[in-house]
Amino acid sequence: MKVALFVPCYIDQFYPGVAVATMELLEKLGCTVTFPMNQTCCGQPMANSGFASASAGCDKNFIASFRDAEYIVGPSGSCVLHIKEHLHHHEEEAAATKIRQGIYELTEFLTDVLQVKELPARFPHRVGLHNSCHGQRGLHLSSMSERVLPSYSKPEQLLQMVEGIELLKPKRVDECCGFGGTFCVFEEAVSVKMGKDRVQEHEDNAVDFITGVDMSCLMHLDGILRRKQSRTRAIHIAEILNANIR
């Protein structure tokens, strides 16, 4: 299966290891993975700040990068949701539509398209799962505590295939971490307070790692963890699913 890898800008710049893990994992599972070299950003930082109208250049670049891809996979629920909901371009609407329909967040691609039943992964640690809102409530990667519907979780389903892992949930299973894009700086006080509260619940579970499908939430939580010199670290789910620690 041919996959075009979508690497969100901040992962490209700050967390290349997450993209490497995503690529290696997809290759292990038999995919041919390419990385369109001119991609930059999905446009979400502008759009969520009210500047969707200013991101036409960015949208056009995204369409040019991915117009020929059959499957587009990215290790971020939030960026993928943005493309699914908001990628449009007046000159390229057909190509934009094809992209909106062909883009997947990594874990949903693994469970729904590749239908992965087992993984050659081992990660002998206590791990707390953070449900990132856009993946959960936007892409429906898992059931939500507010809704009266059957319960399921695609990220959890995959993590349970990892040998040696001990999965732990925080008390509030799906409360937002407070990252929120530019919210994290324009509403700094609330953002940090929300993050501190999330971190505390995971630390109460004495986890070694907090994981999730969005590195942006994890970057925020990791910044708080490191400031308080916690022994807990944040790690992207792709790095766990690709790990083979003996």
Place this chain on the structure above:
Amino acid sequence: MKVQDHASAAAAFIADEPRTDWHDETLWWVRQKRDKAAHGLPEWEQLRSWASQIKDHTLSHLDHYLEEFEKNALANGVQVHWAEDGAAHNRIIHNIIRNHSIQRIVKSKSMLTEECHFNEYIREQGVEVVDTDLGERIVQFRNEPPSHIVLPAIHLKKQDVSETFHEHLQTEKGNNDPQYLTAAARVHLRDKFVHSELAITGVNFAVAETGAVVVCTNEGNADMGTHSARVHIACMGFEKIIPKAEHLSVFLRLLARSATGQPITTYSSIFRKPRPGQEMHIVIVDNGRSRQLGRPDFRNSLKCIRCAACFNTCPVYRRSGGHSYHTAVAGPIGSILNPNLDMKANADLPFASTLCGSCSNVCPVKIDIHEQLWKWRQVLVKEGYVAPAKKLGLQGMAWLLAHPAVYRLAGKTGRWVMRRMPFLVNNRLNPWYKQREMPTPPAQSFRDWYLKNRKS
């Protein structure tokens, strides 16, 4: 006085962290009660769909149902008034009070009167109106607005209430026993009820086919106020209309469960006609609702039944308090309603959210609240209600990300600077760094890695 924007007011609220934790945990407890009540009904999602459809239908035929309601209310012997805005609403009520030369006036909870700033207005006219909802009476004593539409004094602890009652009701100083304080309020309010000549109430639902209004309270204060009063004035925003009485079987089941987790409010009173000798008025208010109805992206915000489930679930509201929203209706629903009332004054509110989407999930009438927050952001930027520095920054960012070579150079330079001269980033001008570490910048980007490891 300049109103503080949400971010600054929230920062001031959070400065008292133990109190913030208490506020957050108290409202989270209410959210959990709501979850338990919702999960107790297998047909919960079906009820939400019905409620949403009834409201959608009603909003599309509002002219018809409003006229039907007025016709039936008039036939019941009720006087109906139409108010274009808050000022007209206030004047109409003041005129009724003046015509009767009435002094003793009680009011049960009505967020509409808060929206119209009725309390301030009527005080300036030299008329005293006593709020009879316990929480509202507390904030009225303190000369504060409610901080929550269902739990008006939720920002206060029992110690605060004790001090307020000591000052106004001469209770024992330092006695924080809730039972003692409630008993004092009961004695005080009982006197107001018994001597009330005119009672103002809000309206939860107005039934077009019968001309009746439904008022839901837990304290029975709306009923006690109206029982002895010779004049009853019920105030409603025009979106409170529902077509049929049978629709109450959907809304009454959803309202209290969503609000507090109760199966139904303690009192759900239906007022259809004045009792013999009593005079009954209904004031129907527009105050910007027609304008909101005309905005396709935002019209369905008028489906709101004011349960406040979105307040209780909102992680931002729980940690910033209702007053940080500087409007009568706070929380996520307030943030999509208030820009319609005054775009400039409320331009900060749609940004007071992480867009986590929990509000839309708990909404009993399925308002797409977080999507409307996103859409309001687009409108506010287009209309120019955004700080110039933010505008410049985001336009610069948009340009950079539209040019791959510039993006790569900026990324490489940025990472180099962060590694060699971290003080340029790790300083007090950087709001991220204030309470969080910056990510550790790697020497190479993923693209660099890909070129070396897969492209060759």
